[in-house]
Amino acid sequence: MDLRAITDPESAAKCGVAHAAELVAFADAVVGDDDDALSDARERVRQALGPEGLVDAAAVASNFQRMVRIADSTGIPLDTPMSAMSGDIREELDLTSFGSASNTPVPSPVQLLLGRLFRPLAPYLMRLMARR
Amino acid sequence: MAIAQEVRNAADCPLCLERKQALPSRVNHAEHASSGELPATAVEAVHQITTDPGRLTHTWFEKCQADGLGDAHYVELVGVVVTVVSIDAFCRGLGVPLHPLPESQAGEPSRRRPTGALPESAWVPMIKESRATGDEADLYGSDRTGNVIRALSLVPDEVRGLTDLSAAHYLRPKDMMDLTRGTAGLDRLQVELLAGRVSALNECFY
Numbered sequence: 001m002d003l004r005a006i007t008d009p010e011s012a013a014k015c016g017v018a019h020a021a022e023l024v025a026f027a028d029a030v031v032g033d034d035d036d037a038l039s040d041a042r043e044r045v046r047q048a049l050g051p052e053g054l055v056d057a058a059a060v061a062s063n064f065q066r067m068v069r070i071a072d073s074t075g076i077p078l079d080t081p082m083s084a085m086s087g088d089i090r091e092e093l094d095l096t097s098f099g100s101a102s103n104t105p106v107p108s109p110v111q112l113l114l115g116r117l118f119r120p121l122a123p124y125l126m127r128l129m130a131r132r
Numbered sequence: 133m134a135i136a137q138e139v140r141n142a143a144d145c146p147l148c149l150e151r152k153q154a155l156p157s158r159v160n161h162a163e164h165a166s167s168g169e170l171p172a173t174a175v176e177a178v179h180q181i182t183t184d185p186g187r188l189t190h191t192w193f194e195k196c197q198a199d200g201l202g203d204a205h206y207v208e209l210v211g212v213v214v215t216v217v218s219i220d221a222f223c224r225g226l227g228v229p230l231h232p233l234p235e236s237q238a239g240e241p242s243r244r245r246p247t248g249a250l251p252e253s254a255w256v257p258m259i260k261e262s263r264a265t266g267d268e269a270d271l272y273g274s275d276r277t278g279n280v281i282r283a284l285s286l287v288p289d290e291v292r293g294l295t296d297l298s299a300a301h302y303l304r305p306k307d308m309m310d311l312t313r314g315t316a317g318l319d320r321l322q323v324e325l326l327a328g329r330v331s332a333l334n335e336c337f338y
Contacts, residue, residue, distance in 0.1 A: 001321055006328035017321045027329035030225045033143075042227055052317035058225030060315070060323050063301035064330035066218035067280055070294070071338035072185040073177075073210045075193065075255030076279040078338055093332075099187060100337040103254075126309040129276055 019048040077104040084115030133236040134169040138178040139216040148183040173199040186335030211290030259285040
C-alpha cells in the first residue's frame, strides 16, 4: 500500500487498496461539515462496497473520530516500539508537523536502528502477542 | 448528560467555529454557545476536544487543571465526549438521525481512584499493564497494550466502555494485532486506510 494516500487524497486511486478513492472521500466527508458532500460520498461507498461495506466504513471512521480525541486530549506519546519502527514513515508523510507530535520524544539513533531491524518482523510479533 | 449535550452544542458554537478558522488573537466571541449546566472550564474542554482536537496542548490542559478541572474529572469528561462524538459520527456517516440523549439516572459517582494509576509520560496518570490488578485485572485483557487504550485508565470504566465500543466499530483487541483481520464489509487495508485518513485530517500524530 502506498501510504501517501493518507495525507494526499489525489494519490488514493493508485495506492493499492480496493476502492480507496471512495473510502478517502468518505473519510473526508465524515470529518468535514458539508452534508451534501457526505451524502455523495456515502452513495459512492454504497455503490462500490455495498451496504455492509458502508456500515463498516462509517463505523471505522467514527471509531477514529474517537481515538484521535483520546490520544490528543490526554497527551499520550506514541508507544516506543512504534515510534522506533515508523520514523521514516512519519517523515515521509510529514506527520511531525502536527502539533501533537510534541507529546512524543524523538527516538534515539539506537532506537531507530533497532526499529528498522525489527520492522519486518512486526506482523509476526503482533500475531504472537495476540495469541498470548 | 450535560457533557453529552455540550458535545452537540459545540457543533454550532460560533466561538469554536471562529477558533478553527482564525488565529486565537483574532477571535471575537468571548464565550461558547453552552447549555449553562457545566462550569466554564468544563464547557471549554468539551468544545475544544470535540471541535479542534489537533490544537490541544499541554499548556491548555494545565490551564484546565488550574481552573479547577481535576484530572479524574477531566478523564471522565473525555470519556463521555469521545463516546458521543463517535456514536454521532456513526449516525451522520450512515445518514440516520442522532439518537436522543437519555434521561440522566439518579445516583452518586463512586469517586474511586485506582491506586495503580500513576503519573508517567502522558498529561494524566495511567495504569501500567503490570499494575492492572485487583478490581482492574480485567482492564486490558493482555500484558501488553497501547497507550491509547491506557489513556483513560484513571477512570477504569472508561477503558471498559472504549473496549466495548471499539469492538463494535473497529476490531476486538486481539484482532487488532492480527493484520490479516478485517471487518465483515472491509478488508484490513481498507480499514487502516480509513483509520489513517481520519487521523491525518484531525492532525493526530499518535
